Amino acid sequence: MTTVLAAAGSDPTTTFIELGLVVVALAVLARLASRLGVSAVPFFLVAGLFLGEGGIVDLGSSEEFVSVGAEIGVLLLLLALGLTYTSDELRSGLRTGAVPGLMDAALNFTPGFIVGLVLGWEFPAAALLGGVTWVSSSGVISKVLTDLDRLGNRETPSVLNLLVVEDLAMAVYLPVVAAIVARDQATKTILAVAIALVTVAIVLWAAMSWGHLMSATLNPSNNETLVLSVVGLMLLVGGVAQKLQISAAIGAFLVGLALSGPVQERASDLIEPLRDLFAAIFFLFFAIQINPSELPAVLVPAIILFLVTAAGKLATGWIAAKRIGASHQGRIRAGTALIARGEFSIVIASLGIALIDGPELGTVAAAYVLLTAIIGPLAAKNADSLSSLLRRSTPTRTPV
Amino acid sequence: MPDISETKLPGVGVRFEFTTESGEHLAVLVHRGGRREFMTYDAADPDRCSTRLHLNIDESRALSELLGASRVSEVTAGVEQEIEGLSIDWLSVPEASPFAGASIGAGMFRTKTGVSIVAVIRGGETHAAPEPDFVLAVGDVAVAVGTPPGINDARAMLHP
Numbered sequence: 001m002t003t004v005l006a007a008a009g010s011d012p013t014t015t016f017i018e019l020g021l022v023v024v025a026l027a028v029l030a031r032l033a034s035r036l037g038v039s040a041v042p043f044f045l046v047a048g049l050f051l052g053e054g055g056i057v058d059l060g061s062s063e064e065f066v067s068v069g070a071e072i073g074v075l076l077l078l079l080a081l082g083l084t085y086t087s088d089e090l091r092s093g094l095r096t097g098a099v100p101g102l103m104d105a106a107l108n109f110t111p112g113f114i115v116g117l118v119l120g121w122e123f124p125a126a127a128l129l130g131g132v133t134w135v136s137s138s139g140v141i142s143k144v145l146t147d148l149d150r151l152g153n154r155e156t157p158s159v160l161n162l163l164v165v166e167d168l169a170m171a172v173y174l175p176v177v178a179a180i181v182a183r184d185q186a187t188k189t190i191l192a193v194a195i196a197l198v199t200v201a202i203v204l205w206a207a208m209s210w211g212h213l214m215s216a217t218l219n220p221s222n223n224e225t226l227v228l229s230v231v232g233l234m235l236l237v238g239g240v241a242q243k244l245q246i247s248a249a250i251g252a253f254l255v256g257l258a259l260s261g262p263v264q265e266r267a268s269d270l271i272e273p274l275r276d277l278f279a280a281i282f283f284l285f286f287a288i289q290i291n292p293s294e295l296p297a298v299l300v301p302a303i304i305l306f307l308v309t310a311a312g313k314l315a316t317g318w319i320a321a322k323r324i325g326a327s328h329q330g331r332i333r334a335g336t337a338l339i340a341r342g343e344f345s346i347v348i349a350s351l352g353i354a355l356i357d358g359p360e361l362g363t364v365a366a367a368y369v370l371l372t373a374i375i376g377p378l379a380a381k382n383a384d385s386l387s388s389l390l391r392r393s394t395p396t397r398t399p400v
Numbered sequence: 401m402p403d404i405s406e407t408k409l410p411g412v413g414v415r416f417e418f419t420t421e422s423g424e425h426l427a428v429l430v431h432r433g434g435r436r437e438f439m440t441y442d443a444a445d446p447d448r449c450s451t452r453l454h455l456n457i458d459e460s461r462a463l464s465e466l467l468g469a470s471r472v473s474e475v476t477a478g479v480e481q482e483i484e485g486l487s488i489d490w491l492s493v494p495e496a497s498p499f500a501g502a503s504i505g506a507g508m509f510r511t512k513t514g515v516s517i518v519a520v521i522r523g524g525e526t527h528a529a530p531e532p533d534f535v536l537a538v539g540d541v542a543v544a545v546g547t548p549p550g551i552n553d554a555r556a557m558l559h560p
Contacts, residue, residue: 089410142411151412152429152439152449160410265432330447 018062022051026280037147039140041342042373044280045366048287049295066285072235073282074347075252076275079234081138081167082256083268087208090257093164100158100320101165107312109134115301116361124181125357131173132349132365133309137342137373138163144337144377155321155330159337162320170344171250174351175200178247181352196246200254207258219263226263227270230255249347279343286346287366289353294363302367310372310379313338332387333380340376345369436460487548489555490521493540497558505532513553515546 029047033040085093112133116126141163145151175196180189218229234252241251259267317335326334349365352358379386402418409415409429417427425441427449434457439449455463493500499507509515520527520534521541527534536542544554 084411089408092408093410138411149449149452151409152415152427152437152452154447157407157409157415160412164410326447327445329445333447 015062015065019065022062022066022284023277023280026284030280038377039137039143039340039342039373040280041137041140041283041346042370044283045287045346045370048284049290049292049366051284051288063288066281066288069278070282070285071248073275073278073280073285074249074350075234075238076271076278077282077343077347078249078253079230079256080268080271080275082253083259083264083271084138085164085167085257086260086264087211087257090164090168090208093161094168096324097158097161097165097320100162100316100323101169103319104162104166104313104316105134105169107315108309111305111308111312115305115364116357119301119357119360119364121357121361122355124177125352125355125361127177127180128348128352128355129361129364131177132341132345132361132368133305134173135166135170135341135344135348136163136313136338137340137344137376138167140340140342140373140377141337144340144380148381150333150337153326153330153333154324155317155326155334158320158324158326159317159334162316162338166344167253171200171204171253172197174250174348175246177348178250178351179245181355182245192245195244199241199244199246200250203254204257207254211258211260214258215260215263218259218267219261223266223270226267227274230259230267230271231274247351282350283343283346286350286362290359290363290366294360295367298360298364298367302364302371305364305368306371306375310339310375328391329384329387332390333383336376336379336383336386338376339372339379341369341372438463485547486545487551488543488545489551491542491544491551491555491558493536493538493542493558495538496560497536497538498560499536499558500538501535503533503535504530507536507557509544509554509557512557513546514550515544515554517542518545519543 025047026044029043030040033043109130111130113126113130116129121129141159145156145159150156176193179192179196182192218226221229234255237255238248238251241254242248314332314335317333317338318331321331321334345365346369349362352361355361402420404416404418407415407417413429413431415427415429417425419425425446427439427441429437429439431437436455436457437452438455439452442448504517509517518529519542520530520536521543522537522539542558544551546554
């Protein structure tokens with residue numbers, strides 16, 4: 001940490017004060033968000049817009065620390081996500097969620113990709129925008145389902161299984177786009193993509209079949225040792241993955257997947273507070289790089305994307321819930337729950353920040369995530385009134 | 401036993417559900433950490449759970465004991481409980497028994513039958529883990545643990 005501060009080229013005191021103010025501001029926002037019962041991600045993004053370039057406050061000397069913190073935040077987000085699932089859940093999720101998952105990808109990746117091309121972007125940036133509009137936010141959705149007491153509902157497993165499929169699809173998608181973004185020649189790109197996919201397949205297979213050995217080695221250790229080993233492993237694997245052009249985030253995700261059993265539970269409890277801190281810094285830093293004066297210009301494509309992909313998620317949720325026998329009200333609830341995009345979309349957009357179209361991609365993604373992360377949970381909350389609107393014939397029922 | 405269906409909720413836990421004889425649909429959601437949620441489903445919209453209890457581990461244990469109380473006594477009344485070939489039985493000492501007035505050690509139950517007497521119930525009082533010099537009396541009930549044939553042999557010794 002000292003080297004980071006030294007690199008910032010100013011005395012630590014200023015950095016501490018700046019960082020302290022930023023984190024306290026984030027705390028206030030997180031509190032406000034939990035008061036309102038919504039995810040804090042959109043709040044962090046809005047706060048980031050006010051900071052840095054084009055904003056009203058310049059972060060100055062702590063910006064360098066914040067940028068490293070943001071990178072760690074991505075790794076922790078993905079590590080925590082990998083820790084959420086046991087390998088059994090991955091298998092059964094894949095089995096039941098594969099068909100809706102494919103439909104989900106087709107309906108929600110395509111609009112983003114096409115809008116990217118229409119905006120005149122190069123192929124990599126358009127492929128990234130497709131990713132931004134594809135993946136629902138597991139963070140926002142699990143919060144919404146818990147807050148609305150919907151974990152027991154019949155349609156809920158279909159929503160959760162779809163999230164599993166999306167997250168696994170990311171294990172393939174992220175290394176592929178990372179390889180595409182890194183190379184410019186077509187032949188080299190294909191080779192890099194092939195290397196990335198083979199590596200991920202090997203690591204995933206090893207994690208699924210040998211993960212329990214690693215977990216058994218880590219398990220007897222105390223909390224201090226466990227958190228150090230898991231974070232160390234995450235940074236190490238993430239760094240090596242980045243070296244191989246696979247994207248550090250996927251390395252962290254695979255580490256999370258490999259851990260199982262009791263150590264998985266303990267590790268997720270220990271990682272959670274770390275993740276909350278660094279992920280908040282990541283969202284903030286992402287928005288800092290966006291010039292708010294460019295937001296109005298991307299509002300039209302963002303709103304079009306929102307409308308098209310909200311419909312796409314509604315259709316996906318409808319089909320997924322129908323497959324497990326939910327009635328039309330349950331299907332609407334599943335569809336609306338899926339609208340919210342969040343952390344993953346921002347992670348994907350941040351991959352392309354160095355591209356020529358990167359800044360515009362970032363701005364569209366920020367506007368899009370703000371729209372979906374705010375309207376999505378509201379739609380989920382009022383899903384039942386929505387379905388009675390759609391079907392006047394059924395008796396009107398009080399919304400949850 | 402009603403048909404209980406099990407659904408995995410990735411990242412959350414497992415949900416068990418069944419329909420009662422009177423047609424109510426109920427479910428228990430077991431969270432990863434052991435926390436449980438008890439819910440019933442709406443009759444008008446069977447996909448939505450309408451009532452729920454949030455129980456921690458201790459509370460759900462207490463509730464299951466209350467619900468299972470009669471069931472537990474039924475099982476104990478059935479006397480025998482088999483744990484992988486291990487059997488437990490309550491053997492009375494009748495008046496005609498050759499071992500009334502003899503110590504457990506003198507009966508050599510373990511040597512002859514492989515059965516251990518782990519407790520003796522006398523007049524409503526339980527003497528747990530009796531020593532070999534514990535003297536059996538008429539009306540005692542010996543709690544014997546062993547293989548089912550061993551227990552039969554021990555019963556034959558006590559009841560000639």
